[in-house]
Amino acid sequence: MKKIFLIPFFAMGLMPLASRAQTYTYEKSIALPGDAGWDYLSIDKVNDRLYVSHGNAVNVVNLKTEQPVGVIGDLKGIHGIAIDNKANRGFISDGKANAIVVFDLKTLATIATVPIDGKDPDCIIYEPYTDRVYSFNGDSNSSSVVDPNTLKQVGTVELGGGPEFAVSDGKGNIYNNLEDKNSLDVINVKSLKVSANYPLAPGGGPTGIAMDIKNGRTFSGCRANKGMSVTDIKTGKVIATLPIGAGVDAVAFDPETKLIFCSCGDGTVTIIKEENADSYTVVQSLKTQNRARTMALDTKTHKIYLSVAETEPNSRKALPGTFKVLVYEMK
Template identity: 65%
Template sequence: MTKLFSIFSATLLVVSTSVALRAQDKQYVLDKKIALPGDGGYDYLSIDKVNNRLYISHGTAVNVVDLATEKVIGSIDGMQGVHGIAIDNKANKGFISDGRGNAAVAFNLKTLQKVATIPLTNKGADAIMYDAFSDKVYVFNGDANNASVVNPNTLKQIGTIALGGAPEFAVSNEKGLIYNNLEDKNSLNVIDTKTQKVIKNYPLTPCGGPTGLALDDKNQRLFTVCRENKGMSVVDATSGRVITTIPIGAGVDAVAYDAETKLVIVSNGDGTTTIIKQQSANEYKTVQTLTTQVRAKTLALDTKTHKIYLSAAEFEKGTRKVVPGTFTLLVYKLQ
């Protein structure tokens, strides 16, 4: 029995090791390209996990893709300059930050019909997020160095949070804290959603120009990506200590963390996406530099399928002018 058990255990070990190696060897490959209607600039992407839809900011509109079929199913139009999209399934509403319109635009998640335009007292609406813990929508205003607080039920701005710098991406721990990068201060704010105030500010040295931000809540690790030093810094969310910094591509904007695969995915404007493996809470290794498309700098991660979606367009040489008819959604899968 002892010998048989030993053989069985050894077999299990070999099988387990083989599965782990196969999982580790998987890399992202191009799955498909989806043509999107319209022209103009682009910014954030956002996924509605409940309704299985992807929202893509696009000039004065938001393109909507059904993730089950990966086909365009509609658009939300009539804004002046779209940046981000926040999802509030509790209220069945989405919220769009309209930077040029100084407003947050609410729409029905089922019908995609606009239900309200909420004027904001602060200029430069950019990043936007819904925080389930406080049941509030936060609009981060790059020009005003603050955040507008919106009640998703009354559809009114109810407050302003001074941030002390120009905000970029933000993420919630869904327990009362919101973390937010300050691009011009090379630091990270911790916002208490109960008091609606910044309670801590962490310097991010050697990070310069932090943009995208993601959270590993289990290990209390923040992943902040920085343009100036072309690095992704791993930050202890409890102390603000920068644990390590991993080299990435140029022109970074977004980052996502996949808790199941332990991959940190960083989209860079230079036409690459850096894939980093989390070995442990404090150890990280680049496992792939994925070739994408120049200026494909923002992304969304579908945690169900592990696919990543990046938006991009072709530009007239030496300009920031989009070539008409070239706006595309790039879809990558693990293989």
Template identity: 60%
Template sequence: MNKPFLLLASLLFLCFSLQVRAQQYSFDQKIALAGDGGYDYLSIDEVNNHLFVSHGTSFHVIDLATEKQVATIDGMQGVHGIAIVNEVNKGFISDGKGKAVVVVDLTTFKIIKTIALPEEDEDGIIYDAYSKKVFVFNGDSKNTCVIDINTLSLVKTIALDGAPEFAVANGKGLIYNNLEDKNSLKVIDTKTLEVKATYPLAPCGGPTGIAFDAANQRLFTGCRTNKGLSVVDAITGKVITTLPIGAGVDAVVYDAETKKIYVSNGDATLTIIQQKSADEYIVIQTLSTQYRAKTMALDKKTKKIYVSAPEFEPGTRKIKPGTFAVLVYKPA
């Protein structure tokens, strides 16, 4: 190997190493929130610059400009997620214990309508801009309910034959949904409202969070059983590679601008992965967070990461009263 090539390779490696170090994340602050109930998804309304934090029977609303709570949406029975639909200025909340989707105004935060559903355990929920419909995924009923954003009514229920976890839309008429108990992924056609395909995810076991790279047609699936992040070809369903992550993964986020994948884990770690090409990836940081801080949102403008969790009694899942908070991490 000639000396100029060795020098070039060394310079490229040095540049990459410096870039990675410059983008390391660190703890920024803690936003304390009242209440001791359970907690689940976090979502960001990019238009209004608000962070929605699921917590027990309510949602906290945080202004991302000040990182202060500005509202609380109360009166539900057991909330999980919220689908943000700015074109109608509405948020659609999955109320799992209430067997309903609760529709709220995104600026006043008032409840507009409660849509009662005949299914059990309304959990993950997303908006598909292509079909103008909201899809709520029902864990115990093993299906998804489709809701029209204008009539605020149930359009159809689609059987999934497995327990659905996170889902993501490709913006062109397809939704990809992980089935945690089947180690597989369902492809839903939002034009026909039918399941189009099923992708086996081996070696991925217990798939939960999922994110999508539109430019490269890649899916990123967090897998609890084997503690891995699987990269999947969205067109063929082929598992391309699997990277090591922490235990108890829940959420996965992809940032197309920086080409980073963020994976929040229940073992007090957050794995950050750099995409080098469509099929090449490298873990660049394992960020220390907090025990069971497993759900997450990424502010695509500031690149800050938000995770939520209370503190627990050592060695237990007993929550210490008054400790629930959103933890904020910022890039260097």
């Protein structure tokens, strides 16, 4: 009888994560200083740090201890944080300053402020194929391209619409949601031109985006229809639309577990399973907290992190001393 029970239990431990039951539950919250608004979260996998945009500062959390370890301050109104481990530099999009602020990933010290020609830089990513940093500028419908070594702007991409989140395939293309055009731009990083534009219908008002590079699929969270559009990047066709919560902002994909996460302002994270490249299933509606709309995924631990604060009744104004990061783990 012992063998009957021991063998399947051992075998279950050897099963890949994508084959196991996958349910997310609340683990803890991490209190952070400051009372301003919040936006993107980013993870530095090399240095095990979480960066949380927070009004005019960035809160920094050690992911090993899950405790705050620093603040990057004296900013004007920030949105996102991009990580370039090759140069040991981080890049912050300071929307109100129309600039990119550069800091040292080890010391968190500010290195430089790079003025750009774009207005209101919002999303920001590091693109490894050409070793460049791209900001996506909400008020100028453009992307500013910065050399992370010289810290100079080296190009501009005209996008043809209002940009939201973007993701690189690491092979020479960036995929960027255009919120006001209900479509997806494909940017050629060599020519700095939009090489294609794909409609996301029935999706509308796309914000967050993630990518399964191996299968050539992008996942765009769309607010207008409360749906996630799955696009085949070879054909530009939407092959599936999945129901998600209201007020989606961020989207993340875990290539090991094959789970897609859509964090929504209605206090939910819709978790979707990629069964294969063309088949998807909603497996969980995770309850979080109202207005916990932004998120980062740690692909090492498979935890997700969402920033949020308590707010005044019928208001978006944060209550003092309530800002935190919510942590959810996979069981």
